[in-house]
Amino acid sequence: MHRPLRGAEKWNFHRAWDRASHCQAIALFHCRRFGKEDVPMTNIAVDQNKRARFVPAPDNRQILEPDAWAPLLVTKAEIDAEIERMSSMPLEPGTARASLIVHPQSTSPGFGLAPGMALSVNVLNPGEETIINRDNANRVEFCIRGDGGFARIGDRAFGVTQFDVWTVPSMMQRYYRNASNTPLVWFSYSNVPLLDKLGIHYSDESGIAPAAILAERTLIEKTYNRDNAPDIAIGADGARIRGYEYLVDIEAVKNGALHWAWQDVTPYLSHAPNDGKRTIMLLYNPATERRNGTTHSFFATLTSWPAGEKRPVPPSGHRHSSFACNYHFLGRGSSIVDGERFEWQAGDLMLSAPNWSEHAHGSSLEGASVLTIQDHPFQIGVEALIWQEKMDGPILTLGSEPGQAGYVGPRLAGD
Numbered sequence: 001m002h003r004p005l006r007g008a009e010k011w012n013f014h015r016a017w018d019r020a021s022h023c024q025a026i027a028l029f030h031c032r033r034f035g036k037e038d039v040p041m042t043n044i045a046v047d048q049n050k051r052a053r054f055v056p057a058p059d060n061r062q063i064l065e066p067d068a069w070a071p072l073l074v075t076k077a078e079i080d081a082e083i084e085r086m087s088s089m090p091l092e093p094g095t096a097r098a099s100l101i102v103h104p105q106s107t108s109p110g111f112g113l114a115p116g117m118a119l120s121v122n123v124l125n126p127g128e129e130t131i132i133n134r135d136n137a138n139r140v141e142f143c144i145r146g147d148g149g150f151a152r153i154g155d156r157a158f159g160v161t162q163f164d165v166w167t168v169p170s171m172m173q174r175y176y177r178n179a180s181n182t183p184l185v186w187f188s189y190s191n192v193p194l195l196d197k198l199g200i201h202y203s204d205e206s207g208i209a210p211a212a213i214l215a216e217r218t219l220i221e222k223t224y225n226r227d228n229a230p231d232i233a234i235g236a237d238g239a240r241i242r243g244y245e246y247l248v249d250i251e252a253v254k255n256g257a258l259h260w261a262w263q264d265v266t267p268y269l270s271h272a273p274n275d276g277k278r279t280i281m282l283l284y285n286p287a288t289e290r291r292n293g294t295t296h297s298f299f300a301t302l303t304s305w306p307a308g309e310k311r312p313v314p315p316s317g318h319r320h321s322s323f324a325c326n327y328h329f330l331g332r333g334s335s336i337v338d339g340e341r342f343e344w345q346a347g348d349l350m351l352s353a354p355n356w357s358e359h360a361h362g363s364s365l366e367g368a369s370v371l372t373i374q375d376h377p378f379q380i381g382v383e384a385l386i387w388q389e390k391m392d393g394p395i396l397t398l399g400s401e402p403g404q405a406g407y408v409g410p411r412l413a414g415d
């Protein structure tokens with residue numbers, strides 16, 4: 001006599017039965033979970049779609065080139081029209097007023113402006129506020145309009161005005177408020193397309209931010225943790241064998257939201273020809289350590305080419321496996337990407353360096369200010385970042401071999 005199935009047993013049985021009823025091929029299936037006396041050996045079919053396939057491996061003698069998307073210019077007029085459309089729509093409680101800017105070559109899952117980066121435009125009208133669920137993506141955000149915004153990311157709160165940059169670390173709930181009389185508009189750059197492609201994008205409504213450092217540990221936690229786990233050298237070249245504790249008790253690196261107010265950053269950028277200041281600076285987050293990111297996925301740089309000095313597009317560009325997305329927020333200029341010329345002005349957004357495309361930029365006499373986002377730290381983390389500063393120069397694997405010394409900006413020799 002069969003005993004009744006309980007809990008997970010019942011669920012597993014139905015799952016097995018379900019599989020059998022949708023079968024194409026017949027296989028012998030023994031449900032070990034219930035024992036022979038409960039469920040006898042049964043002929044149950046296995047769905048062919050659930051079997052692995054064997055296909056020829058790629059020919060590793062083949063020379064590969066990264067498969068870049070086309071460069072793309074999204075004009076200020078297009079962005080303004082979308083902001084206008086969104087502003088006229090009601091903001092439902094618990095939602096964000098946001099639109100993704102999607103590259104025409106992007107496909108689901110993971111719509112983006114670049115294969116691994118989504119860019120959304122977010123709008124809050126005067127007096128509005130919104131809470132956005134935490135998720136396991138990371139973000140760089142940039143205020144393109146507004147003078148009285150407020151953001152709370154995890155346990156960090158700050159005011160937001162035009163041209164401020166801030167980060168949203170993984171698994172932190174976001175709250176935004178517009179206390180001004182003008183719309184608050186910001187870009188949000190995320191790695192969601194990559195998470196979607198991997199099938200690992202997670203979100204929930206919890207307001208609890210991850211703790212950076214573990215609190216008091218129990219006795220068993222004190223006994224079995226990274227600090228006292230086995231850690232033994234194998235050979236003399238650095239290989240080691242380590243306890244499982246190393247996998248689950250990973251050293252925590254503090255990564256709270258960071259905020260670069262434009263008024264604090266701009267004094268360090270060049271604003272007059274030959275003023276001795278740098279024309280490009282990185283917004284560095286120490287949590288990214290030697291990967292020199294603004295988040296664990298992206299770096300953000302601010303470029304300031306001062307007015308009064310025309311910078312023609314150099315005759316030769318450089319290229320890198322990281323993509324670059326430029327938002328031009330002051331001035332005007334030009335870019336040449338794989339031989340195609342683009343003219344841009346303040347308010348224009350551009351996928352200005354699709355992965356491994358040769359690109360170079362210049363500015364007009366008006367000068368130009370540009371926010372650049374690249375997935376540089378992510379690619380360093382997986383040892384994929386290749387960089388060619390001169391088109392007839394070496395291809396360097398940045399982060400794994402000596403890098404490109406002598407440069408303070410693309411093709412500008414250091415002093």
Ligand SMILES: [Fe+2]
Nearest residue numbers: 318324353410
């Ligand atoms: Fe570049």
